[in-house]
Amino acid sequence: MDTGSMCTVERRGRVHLITITGAGEHRLGLPLISALRSAVAAARASPGAGALVLAAEGKYFSNGFDQAWARTVPLHLQMSMSEGFRGLLADLIVLPMPTVAAVTGHAAAAGCALALAHDSVVMRGSRGFLYMSEVDAGIKIVDYFGEVLRQKVPDAAARRDMVLRGDKMTAAEGLRRGVVDAAVDGGVDDVVAAAVAAAEGLAARGWDGVVVAEIRKAMWPAVWGKVKDYGADAAAARSRL
Numbered sequence: 001m002d003t004g005s006m007c008t009v010e011r012r013g014r015v016h017l018i019t020i021t022g023a024g025e026h027r028l029g030l031p032l033i034s035a036l037r038s039a040v041a042a043a044r045a046s047p048g049a050g051a052l053v054l055a056a057e058g059k060y061f062s063n064g065f066d067q068a069w070a071r072t073v074p075l076h077l078q079m080s081m082s083e084g085f086r087g088l089l090a091d092l093i094v095l096p097m098p099t100v101a102a103v104t105g106h107a108a109a110a111g112c113a114l115a116l117a118h119d120s121v122v123m124r125g126s127r128g129f130l131y132m133s134e135v136d137a138g139i140k141i142v143d144y145f146g147e148v149l150r151q152k153v154p155d156a157a158a159r160r161d162m163v164l165r166g167d168k169m170t171a172a173e174g175l176r177r178g179v180v181d182a183a184v185d186g187g188v189d190d191v192v193a194a195a196v197a198a199a200e201g202l203a204a205r206g207w208d209g210v211v212v213a214e215i216r217k218a219m220w221p222a223v224w225g226k227v228k229d230y231g232a233d234a235a236a237a238r239s240r241l
Helices: 030-045 075-093 110-116 143-152 156-164 171-177 188-203 209-219 221-230 232-240
Strands: 007-012 015-020 051-056 060-062 099-103 106-108 120-124 182-184
Touching: 007 030, 015 030, 015 188, 030 051, 030 075, 051 060, 051 188, 060 110, 075 110, 075 143, 075 209, 075 221, 075 232, 099 110, 099 188, 106 110, 110 143, 120 171, 120 188, 143 156, 143 221, 171 182, 182 188, 209 221, 221 232
Parallel strands: 015 051, 051 099, 060 106, 099 120, 120 182
Antiparallel strands: 007 015
């Protein structure tokens, strides 16, 4: 599976920046999920990295799972996509450094869950939205998506509106509701620069990365309980048995 062209990885100071490349919808099929998991693993192994930022080129941060592909393949392959995404969220939760999502465009369904799975969310103010599209698409919400939303959307009315009404949350609304940490004017580069600056500030705190990961698991126990058996650490432990 060739995943090398789907995202780039670079260092900006102490920040490990992952960028999903291209002008498409950045659908989270198996290739992109694998590419992102490899990039997160590289951050974990990168000497001196103190924080991670995930960004994307083009109009979309991510428009969710690759449902068109999923409808053409057997059920076990559909499950492997969901299981891979559970693994990606697990990898982010146990990552021994702060994480920041640079939401440079639309983040829908699994793309929205991916953005919210980061410690902080920096979002483009003039364009893009957070959107849980399942009710509009007629698709049941996945259990761990529900846990991410319970943890990361503190306002119950906002959570209801996102999940049961399919409301699209702008950066301004997200900031007001405590879902988004910063709304940035300008284009993609401005959002990425702001996210990198925020991440650099967190890296400068010099926290113990293992402690950061353990605190994150303790803060989000319901999410962690749904994804922990799919992460890289769990896979490594099984391989040693």
